[in-house]
Amino acid sequence: MTDESAPKTHASLEIGINRAHPARMYDYYLGGTTNFDPDREAADAALTAFPTLRTTARENRAFLLRAVEHLARSGIRNFVDMDTGIPAPGRNTHHVAQAIRDDARVVYVDNDPIVLTLAQALLTSGPRGSTAYINADLRRPESITQHPELTRTPTTDEPVALLLVAILHFIPDDQNPLDLLRRLTGRLPSGSRPVISHATDDYDPQGWAGLVRAYADAGITVRPRSLHEVADLLGDREIEEPGVVPVSQWRPTGETHTDPALVSCYGAVARKT
Numbered sequence: 001m002t003d004e005s006a007p008k009t010h011a012s013l014e015i016g017i018n019r020a021h022p023a024r025m026y027d028y029y030l031g032g033t034t035n036f037d038p039d040r041e042a043a044d045a046a047l048t049a050f051p052t053l054r055t056t057a058r059e060n061r062a063f064l065l066r067a068v069e070h071l072a073r074s075g076i077r078n079f080v081d082m083d084t085g086i087p088a089p090g091r092n093t094h095h096v097a098q099a100i101r102d103d104a105r106v107v108y109v110d111n112d113p114i115v116l117t118l119a120q121a122l123l124t125s126g127p128r129g130s131t132a133y134i135n136a137d138l139r140r141p142e143s144i145t146q147h148p149e150l151t152r153t154p155t156t157d158e159p160v161a162l163l164l165v166a167i168l169h170f171i172p173d174d175q176n177p178l179d180l181l182r183r184l185t186g187r188l189p190s191g192s193r194p195v196i197s198h199a200t201d202d203y204d205p206q207g208w209a210g211l212v213r214a215y216a217d218a219g220i221t222v223r224p225r226s227l228h229e230v231a232d233l234l235g236d237r238e239i240e241e242p243g244v245v246p247v248s249q250w251r252p253t254g255e256t257h258t259d260p261a262l263v264s265c266y267g268a269v270a271r272k273t
């Protein structure tokens, strides 16, 4: 339990461990150790409301890595990972991309200082590619698109994979996620690939209403969206096969298919024409 009366140290205030944060809650669902009491308390409340949330997290992460592999094999070598998350041992965007293209460049973005600190320490590139890190908030897209790490690259005319995986459901309607996506992708070259995954309450509205309350109690807004709402976020961009589908059904590699109702998360890879 967190002792609210305890004096808050300068360091704990800076990295925000006195309140729950989506990155550390997600790390807890995935069985990681970079999480603290407020994260675990909020995550346990969310798990009570929607008990298969750990499956959601695992399937979402697997989707992210399959999408990266697919795009690297399709010839993409520039990746902007808009919400890095706590690094997973040996299985992050640049590991997967550089295993296919050793010259892949990955810019990691997040607004959680713990994520960025760990990313700088752990997400280091192979010799032919590169990794970089931006501490920025998706809700201020120009702070990302105009960041020197993105504008100084010598390959600004090459298509970019823009990974927005499990982040847009933290953007409520009044913050206009459609406009954020437009501003993020506006200057990207043709052939760029926005990748999204997004939580949905299509399968279990009651469970997700409880989950939304659990996050709200921890000060975090979650806005699950329907299949149509998620497809609408992608506007009139081309969507690669198999379209907007539950993440577990997006180009699955194994024989077994997790029930989409247990996952409750859609994924898609779009293409800017």
Ligand SMILES: C[S@@+](CC[C@H](N)C(=O)[O-])C[C@H]1O[C@@H](n2cnc3c(N)ncnc32)[C@H](O)[C@@H]1O
Pocket (backbone or CB within 6 Å): 022, 023, 026, 060, 061, 064, 082, 083, 084, 085, 086, 109, 110, 111, 112, 115, 136, 137, 138, 139, 164, 165, 166, 167, 170
């Ligand atoms: C659920 S995790 C997903 C991590 C990773 N994309 C994945 O799918 O495995 C959500 C991530 O989004 C980050 N995040 C949440 N809101 C953000 C914002 N407004 N700007 C930047 N990052 C944000 C969190 O810090 C966290 O790392």
